[in-house]
Amino acid sequence: MKAPGAAFAEDLVDFDRAAAVERITSTLRDQVTKRLHRRGVVLGLSGGIDSTVCAALAARALGPDRVLGLLMPESHSAEESTPLGQLAADHLGIPTLIEDITPVLEALGCYRRQEAAIRRVLPGYGEGWRSKIVLPSVVDSDSYRLFTLVAQSPEGESFRVRLTPTAYLELVAATNFKQRVRKMLEYHHADRLVYAVLGTPNRLEYDQGFFVKNGDGAADLKPIAHLYKTQVYALAEHLDLPRAIRDRPPTTDTYSLPQSQEEFYFSLPYGLMDRCLWAHDRGLTPAETAVGTGLSEDQVGRVFADIEAKRRATRYQHARPLLVEEGVEVDA
Amino acid sequence: MNPVEQQLRTFITENFFVEDGDLRGEISLTRSGIIDSTGVMEILLFLEERFGISVPDDEITPENLDTLDNLVRYVSQAENRVSA
Numbered sequence: 001m002k003a004p005g006a007a008f009a010e011d012l013v014d015f016d017r018a019a020a021v022e023r024i025t026s027t028l029r030d031q032v033t034k035r036l037h038r039r040g041v042v043l044g045l046s047g048g049i050d051s052t053v054c055a056a057l058a059a060r061a062l063g064p065d066r067v068l069g070l071l072m073p074e075s076h077s078a079e080e081s082t083p084l085g086q087l088a089a090d091h092l093g094i095p096t097l098i099e100d101i102t103p104v105l106e107a108l109g110c111y112r113r114q115e116a117a118i119r120r121v122l123p124g125y126g127e128g129w130r131s132k133i134v135l136p137s138v139v140d141s142d143s144y145r146l147f148t149l150v151a152q153s154p155e156g157e158s159f160r161v162r163l164t165p166t167a168y169l170e171l172v173a174a175t176n177f178k179q180r181v182r183k184m185l186e187y188h189h190a191d192r193l194v195y196a197v198l199g200t201p202n203r204l205e206y207d208q209g210f211f212v213k214n215g216d217g218a219a220d221l222k223p224i225a226h227l228y229k230t231q232v233y234a235l236a237e238h239l240d241l242p243r244a245i246r247d248r249p250p251t252t253d254t255y256s257l258p259q260s261q262e263e264f265y266f267s268l269p270y271g272l273m274d275r276c277l278w279a280h281d282r283g284l285t286p287a288e289t290a291v292g293t294g295l296s297e298d299q300v301g302r303v304f305a306d307i308e309a310k311r312r313a314t315r316y317q318h319a320r321p322l323l324v325e326e327g328v329e330v331d332a
Numbered sequence: 333m334n335p336v337e338q339q340l341r342t343f344i345t346e347n348f349f350v351e352d353g354d355l356r357g358e359i360s361l362t363r364s365g366i367i368d369s370t371g372v373m374e375i376l377l378f379l380e381e382r383f384g385i386s387v388p389d390d391e392i393t394p395e396n397l398d399t400l401d402n403l404v405r406y407v408s409q410a411e412n413r414v415s416a
Contacts, residue, residue, distance in 0.1 A: 165373040313368035
């Protein structure tokens with residue numbers, strides 16, 4: 001790879017962090033108290049960088065006692081998620097509640113439906129097995145990027161199987177219960193406390209539709225949706241958030257085998273994905289972007305095509321309910 | 333219209349809600365928003381079930397699958413490979 005151009009995308013890292021924090025906190029305070037007329041915010045704390053930065057910003061904006069952090073593990077969650085979420089809350093001085101969502105997911109048939117979907121392509125799958133779905137790299141070839149199931153038997157034997165559309169859709173639909181149950185609990189506590197629900201997507205996730213509609217995509221405000229992931233990490237450093245959280249690799253923490261966001265959705269490390277999205281947003285050509293990222297022009301072309309394809313495919317994720325008659329919408 | 337094209341055209345128009353008159357042979361199915369990656373999976377399954385063609389990973393490319401014309405050509409080539 002070529003050395004990335006030094007000046008390329010410098011505002012991803014070289015920006016006024018104090019001003020960014022001030023802008024977000026003053027906006028957040030205004031939105032919660034004056035527009036939404038709520039007394040605080042509730043958010044899920046996953047132990048990841050996005051929710052921790054959001055909690056820190058909300059605590060600065062409203063005071064720590066007006067931010068409720070929910071820790072919502074389930075049986076597939078990584079062991080470190082709850083302790084890291086608690087670490088974030090303790091660091092910020094915000095109250096937390098632990099809501100283990102495993103019994104709710106069992107009652108909904110989440111795990112049973114996941115296993116049934118997987119058995120469509122891997123009939124022996126069942127108790128004691130673990131799995132995830134992965135995408136191939138976007139830069140390596142022109143092939144369509146289709147999900148593959150990666151499974152591990154209780155004896156440690158690994159399997160890779162191409163998913164059929166039915167198996168894929170059923171597996172994702174069952175898994176989406178996790179984000180939707182968490183959101184239901186966030187709104188439960190928001191209702192009880194007259195709080196707003198704070199959503200934690202960064203720009204990459206928001207732009208590329210990396211969220212579940214009416215799951216983690218639902219919220220009353222999304223204070224970091226304009227920030228590239230690189231900038232979220234920069235704010236985490238500026239806010240002096242715990243090193244253990246800043247050093248944790250981004251994960252979906254959704255499937256029973258560890259799954260990076262890279263292999264599930266973005267196909268590139270977030271820093272590189274950020275630079276490509278930044279360049280695409282500014283109308284840079286693949287040739288200009290290649291100089292700044294160290295990728296080849298062809299590779300950048302594939303990433304740009306993938307960015308556009310995801311925007312097309314996830315428009316539905318962003319869409320509000322459609323009405324027959326215009327002018328009926330109520331402005332909040 | 334040859335029978336392969338007719339079957340593919342019927343499958344695409346019926347499954348992805350595109351008007352028959354709008355489905356020109358050279359139009360990109362992905363860039364025009366007719367299908368997304370799940371749609372590609374559905375087309376792969378259709379090729380397997382209708383024509384008995386199991387598409388290997390390295391052939392799941394736009395040049396084989398992204399237009400009706402490309403699909404017709406790919407299916408014809410695959411059928412010729414089987415019968416050869």
